Amino acid sequence: MQLNNPAVIKIKNLRLRTYIGIKDDEINNKQDVVINAKIHYSANDAANSDDMDKALNYRTITKKIIALVEQQRFSLLEKLTADVLALAAEHPSVHYAEVEIDKPYALRFADSVSLTLSVNK
Template sequence: MQNAIITITNLRLRTYIGFNPEEQEKKQDVILNLEIHYPGDKACSNDNVEDALNYKTITKAIIDHVENGRFLLLEKLVSSVLEITIEHPWVTYSRVTIDKPHALRFADSVSLSLSWQKED
């Protein structure tokens, strides 16, 4: 089996993230990195669009969810994005990492990752 891996790098969005009063009043930047695996045999051999996982559809759903949402915890945001990435039945593995730039005074960002793997 050919394992196709879609990687979306540095998807920059804005959302309400955090529980401090100033965080709930102003949208903040977040940076998403996604890795989604699915069986790519048919798409690789047939060159048929119907046999490939549509990363544009997944990305649009994520953008809508993140930019129109409000999240107290980075864990909830990452978990909900992971759920969107695994909605399609072909997905066998997904990993989502979201960075929250400037969350700590002396760090470039704080990030959280969650992954999911389909059981055999």
């Protein structure tokens, strides 16, 4: 059977710790962030061949995201989200990518603050 539909990979609730923010306590202490990514790509070659070399490797993407988030410092949620989005969208077979990052407990009386960015290629 030949597939013709785009595939969607969803990375859900990737919980990491990073330096994020502009206040002294945020600069000096890692905070939790929760990352959700949605990646649309053409999976025809992979689905029709069962060949890993023709697939978009979500494990590789996730490892790159983890390394970026854990090894860098960010003042703004916008910069962190944009950098993660660039990794999610870098493969040539990706047509669309969307990343949402939550910063739990960033506001009093709120579970979290989140920012979403997306790109169409």
